[in-house]
Amino acid sequence: xxxxxxxxxxxQNKATTxxxxxxxxxxxxxxxxxxxxxxxxxxxxxxxxxxxxxxxLTDQGFLIRDASGTRYELGxxxxxxxxxxxxEPDLRGLCVPTMQEIYKLTGETVSLSVRRGxxxxxxxxxxxxxxxxxxxxxxxxxxxxxxxSSRAVLAFLPDAEIDDYIARKSPxxxxxxxxVSAGDLWNAIRQIRVQGFARYQxxxxxxxxxxxxxxxxxxxxxxxxxxxxxxxxRFDEVATRLLPQLQHVVAELNERTRLYPAAxxxxxxxxxxxxR
Numbered sequence: 001x002x003x004x005x006x007x008x009x010x011x012q013n014k015a016t017t018x019x020x021x022x023x024x025x026x027x028x029x030x031x032x033x034x035x036x037x038x039x040x041x042x043x044x045x046x047x048x049x050x051x052x053x054x055x056x057l058t059d060q061g062f063l064i065r066d067a068s069g070t071r072y073e074l075g076x077x078x079x080x081x082x083x084x085x086x087x088e089p090d091l092r093g094l095c096v097p098t099m100q101e102i103y104k105l106t107g108e109t110v111s112l113s114v115r116r117g118x119x120x121x122x123x124x125x126x127x128x129x130x131x132x133x134x135x136x137x138x139x140x141x142x143x144x145x146x147x148x149s150s151r152a153v154l155a156f157l158p159d160a161e162i163d164d165y166i167a168r169k170s171p172x173x174x175x176x177x178x179x180v181s182a183g184d185l186w187n188a189i190r191q192i193r194v195q196g197f198a199r200y201q202x203x204x205x206x207x208x209x210x211x212x213x214x215x216x217x218x219x220x221x222x223x224x225x226x227x228x229x230x231x232x233x234r235f236d237e238v239a240t241r242l243l244p245q246l247q248h249v250v251a252e253l254n255e256r257t258r259l260y261p262a263a264x265x266x267x268x269x270x271x272x273x274x275x276r
Contacts, residue, residue, distance in 0.1 A: 015052070018045060022053040023062060026074050027255065035071045074259070091257075092124045095215075095226065098253040099126045102228050105242050105249070108235055109133050113149045114224035116141070118165060120150040132206060132231045145172045145185055148200035148212035152225040155192035156214050162189065196247065198225075199239075207232035211239050213250040215257045223257065226250060 021043055036054060040047045054072055057063040064075040099110045103126040113120040119141040127135060144154040144165060154162060166182045173179045192198045202208040210229025217223040229235060
C-alpha cells in the first residue's frame with residue numbers, strides 16, 4: 001500500500017512539473033500564443049502530455065483559447081500568482097532595472113518613453129555624466145515620426161494607423177530645417193520591423209546617434225520604448241558591438257511588461273504637468 005502511494009505521488013509530481021513547464025513557456029514568450037504541437041516540440045513532451053497540461057491550465061483560467069480555437073494564450077488569472085500583499089510595481093519601477101543595466105553596459109544616457117496619442121512622452125531615464133550628450137527632459141514630447149524612441153513605437157502600430165498618422169501629420173517636420181517624406185518613413189518602418197529596433201542619427205551638429213527598443217503591454221500592443229544614445233564618434237561603435245546584449249536585456253523586460261495591464265495610466269497626469 002505504501003509503495004502504491006509513493007508511485008501515485010511520483011506520478012502526481014511529474015504531472016505538476018509538466019503543467020508548470022507549459023505555463024512557463026507561455027510566460028517567456030512575447031506573444032504568448034502556442035499550439036499543442038508547437039509546445040510539444042519546444043518542451044520535448046508528447047502531445048498527449050501537453051494537451052493534458054494545457055487542459056488543466058485552461059480549466060483553471062490560467063490559459064484561454066485564442067480566436068481560432070486551436071491555440072492558447074495567457075488568461076487574466078495569471079496575475080493572481082503575484083503576491084497579493086505586495087503592491088504591483090508601476091511602469092517606471094518595472095523598467096528601472098532594465099534602464100540601469102543598459103546604462104552599465106553603455107555608459108550613455110538611457111530614456112524611457114510611452115505613447116500618448118501622436119507622440120511619445122519621456123517619463124524616466126538614467127543620465128550619463130560624460131560630456132557631449134543630451135539631458136533627459138521628463139515630460140517632453142516627440143512626434144511618432146521624429147526620433148528613435150518614437151519610431152520604435154510607430155513601426156509596430158497597425159499599417160492602417162500608420163497611414164492615418166502620416167495623412168494627418170504631413171508634412172512631417174523633424175526640426176525647423178528637416179522633414180521626412182512618407183516614403184522615407186515607410187522605408188525606415190520596414191527596416192525597424194525586420195531588425196526589431198530603431199536607429200536614428202541626428203542630421204544637425206553635434207552628431208548624435210540613438211537606438212531604441214519597443215516594449216509591449218498585456219494587449220499585445222506596443223506601449224513604449226527604451227532608448228540609449230550619445231555622440232556618434234563615441235557611441236556608434238559601442239551600439240553596434242553591444243546590440244545583441246541590449247536586445248537580450250529588453251527581451252527580458254518584455255517578458256514582464258506583457259503580463260501587466262495595458263492602461264499604464266498612472267504616469268500620464270504626472271508627466272503631463274511638465275509637458276511643453
